[in-house]
Amino acid sequence: MIINHPLLGPRDRQEFTYLGDACLIDRPGWQAEDAMDQFFEYVYLRDDPAGEHRELWYHEHGDRSWLVVTRNTVTHEITNVELASDVARKQGRSK
Amino acid sequence: MTQSNRLNGGLINRGKPLNFNFDGRTYQGYEGDTLASALMANGVRFLGRSFKYHRPRGIFTAGSEEPNALVELRSGARQEPNTRATVAELYEGLVACSQNYKGSLRYDLLALNDLFSDILSAGFYYKTFMWPAAFWEKVYEPIIRSAAGLGRLSGEDDPDEYEKGFLHCDLLVIGGGPAGLMAALTAGRAGANVILADEDCRFGGRLNVEQEDVDGKPAVEWVEQAVAELTAMDNVRLMPRSTAMGAFDHGIYGVVERVQDHLHTPVEGKPRQTLWRVYSKRAILCAGATERPIVFPDNDRPGVMLAGSMRAYANRWAATPARMVAVFTNNDDGHRTAVDLMAKGVDVTAIVDARLDAPTLTGVRLISGAHVIGTKGRHGLSSIRVRQADGREETLACGALGVSGGWNPNVHLTCHQGGRPVWNESIAAFVPGQNIPVGMSVAGAAKGLFSTEDALRSGAEEALAALEILGIAASALKLPRAVNSAYNLQPLYHVPHGKGRAWLDLQNDVTVKDVKLAHQENYRSVEHLKRYTTLGMGTDQGKTANVNALAIMAELTGKSIPETGTTIFRPPYTPVTLGTIGGRTVGKHFHPTRETPTDKWAREHNAPFDIAGDWMRARWFPQPGETHWRQSADREACNVRKNVGICDVTTLGKIDVQGADAASFLNRVYANGFAKLAVGKVRYGIMLREDGACYDDGTAARLAEEHFVITTTTANAGAVLRNMEFARQCLWPDMDVQLISTTEAWAQYAIAGPKSRELLQRIVDSEFDISNEAFPFMACGSVTLCGGLRARLFRISFSGELAYELAVPTRYGDALWRRMLELGRGLGVAPYGLEALDIMRIEKGHPTGRELDGRATALMLGMGRMVSRKKDSIGSTLDQREGLTDPNGLRLVGLKPVNQSEVITAGSQLVNETAPVQIDSEQGHVTSACISPHLGHSIGMAYLKGGDQRMGEIIRVVDPVRGTDVKVQVISTHFFDPEGGRLRA
8 A cells, every 4th residue: 555645755555553543633621521431432432434534644664754644444545645733733733 | 208198399398308206206398398288298197186085186277277286396495385287387307296195196095085075065064073072182183184285394494585576667567468468568669667477487378378370470479579579678577477466555566476486496695486566557457367167077087177278288388188188168269179189189089069059170070069977087087978968978988178168357356455347248257347456457358358369459458548547658559460269158067967076176175066055055145155165265266166156056046147246356366475475574584683782792791682672682691600590680680789780771762852842742641740840850750541551651851941851661662652753743733842762872771789879980070970969869961971972871770779870872882881891890890681670670669561561550550649630641531430440450569478488470360368269269460570689589569459458468379370379468569678768879
């Protein structure tokens, strides 16, 4: 499989480590009323779609950037690759 | 022995005769022969015994789809079982043996299995071997194991090397027959980067085995010219002996190149085989087609083979399976076998054609509307029984029968990503479906275009289409004139008459009776049929069996073939050896070896090593006279507590953390607080997973306001960095903090013991005050050593003694180590290894990976209060889950034996004092244990239910596997110097 790194171009999948659903970027706030429930969902519950999936890959044998890859879990077609930090900022994450 | 079945002509080189040995007898063949063709020419028909019934078997095909002629090729360390004789290129001195018999091939004791065929039918093992239960382990399993499989391994190490390579191309052409050659020529002339791969040793495909002309000359000549042109093109890479065995994601193909299989002795320094990873922009599958037989009773005798293969032997290898042959066919293509064999002087007794309206042929008897319904001849065909449409039967003598039931396009690679082929009624075969791998197209016989003319045109067309997609300008080639032979197939999968078993899958010994049994027992879907009968599960993936089997199932269920469907294929297309998949990463190269800065010194001193996180770490440093490891380890540990010891701790992960937000960032990734750590101080920290488990511990040293160096355990260094980068980039992307691994940049040594400060004072330059007041416990800072060498000093202690860790750039590591040993001589300095390190840390109750086992929480470790509730940090929320805060949960405790001469073993279970040794008595387990030289008895660290409330209680440590049972007392884990006075000296 080839992942088209936004800065480095196409790289073989062997350079990366897979983590999981990009929903892991949306870490709950620790002071929320129902923080325990939210963290439980965050850590344990997933949609696991057959189809388009936004997921986190770490370029461990490259530049150590985290990427959000949009990949179809059935056909393995990759339609988008973004720097995870860009995605995180767009989702309102900051400090 | 002369080659009695040798014919004239062929593509063999009679100028190069070759001697070879099969089953202990020597024969002669020629360069260009395969082992199968040479055996055939020598009249050898009986090559092996079948898998289950041990029936005599011979050569069935002329290619890689061969189910029967599996031999043990070579002897000694290079012996390889289950090698298809049909693709083994002959070389001088080749040695091979037949397989799967007890006694001799001719008189196989296990041939008795055939008599029990009724009991051994499909799925028999689901219904037997169950009673009596005790027989399974001692009787049934050993017998089944020794009967299972076909060939044997040598048991010796593989002496050859295997390589992995990477290739990039615009166009990968898979298969070098007429379609593939035209595709490669079209794309090559357009200037595209082309790879043309074929599993055979020569390009040409069926053009090498048919008597036909292309462009007015013999097909073989046209092939030679095409190959010559391709060879001359710099932009074309020709790869013969290379099987494209798998179609992987994104245009990546696995191609196995058999670099030296065809040589008697592989040349040293070159690989035996290479596994190529080919990155293609486009690919064209020109894999051709494989013939299928018609199924009839007793159709598995040596001498019964595919008709197309029979004429391949005659035309390319100048060999005939017998001097008197017959043909059984349901299509026009089968007639070509009769024509070609007669042209070479072989008698064809008849063509048995199932079609009532079969065309006649001059010079040979045609029996139309007829079936072969039986055969005779145990070790080789002697006659066939023929039944005509009106019921008349006759017996015809012949030594070989060429059977043609039709041709199946080789769609395999189109299925490798889950695509399903579709049934094409007009050729009664499966062709590639819509859902094939991205970037792939199919040409020629592989998509159901069987004539040479069609294959040539199709290859050119697909190449032009691919070039257009690639944006490469190309012009159409003038197509060579070629035959457009008729097919006229009338489907017949199996004959309805005759007595006896009829074989479908020759390799796995699956018969029509088995398919009927599967149907009867309701395993009717093709996927169930396959698994229940094992049809198609052999090394040939059922290439000559699948379609006939599902056609029979379709008949039984009353469905059409498209409704019945077909199983699909996975890589590899043909078997790939594990050596090829392993490549260079075998033996000690399976993991990289990481050497510490003191590695050389340690080897000079005969230290034994342990491997942790791929690092080689010395376990102890033996002195002359020491024979048992505890003599060395105890001496080293005692020397640390008495004088001073030095230990290489370079392997622990080191991560450099810098930025305006470095402290706040560390505050988020450690469970305890770091925001207010003063410059020049070190603090112990624990890191949790988001689910609350504690997965690593280490120290963080603040060298400056915006500069920290943290340590991790050796094994988790990579994981900690990965998690910290995740937090930095994905969770808090606006924090001003950067990370980098510095594990390999700094050599780091522990210097521990009452005289450690004295030793340091001999190395650290005098302008640095390292007195207890100026450099107290948990201080850190930059210093210089030995007249200006920059270093970092940390006053931390794993041993519990007055101790430091000293870091210098790695390239000075070896020299510093030797200098310390020299300068510390009068102080009794000695190195210590992993064992002494472990003894001392257990004496102090410090956790390591044995306690941080992936399930441990901070509370279990006795560090519950270290998880700050005043800030957010990874894992701090779920750490508070009720399931993890149960007061009766496991807690880390210390254990000492009541009888001080008894030994506690790590891994043992804990039970209450009078409880029976059984699963519901479980109270916890021992994580670490040692015999403490300082305390004079065994001690252990353990997780015990509610352990923090059971101090002083007597319980038992039991190991049912080793049969030990020791009474112990629950005590604090701080076995040695519990007040910690020695640390602060």
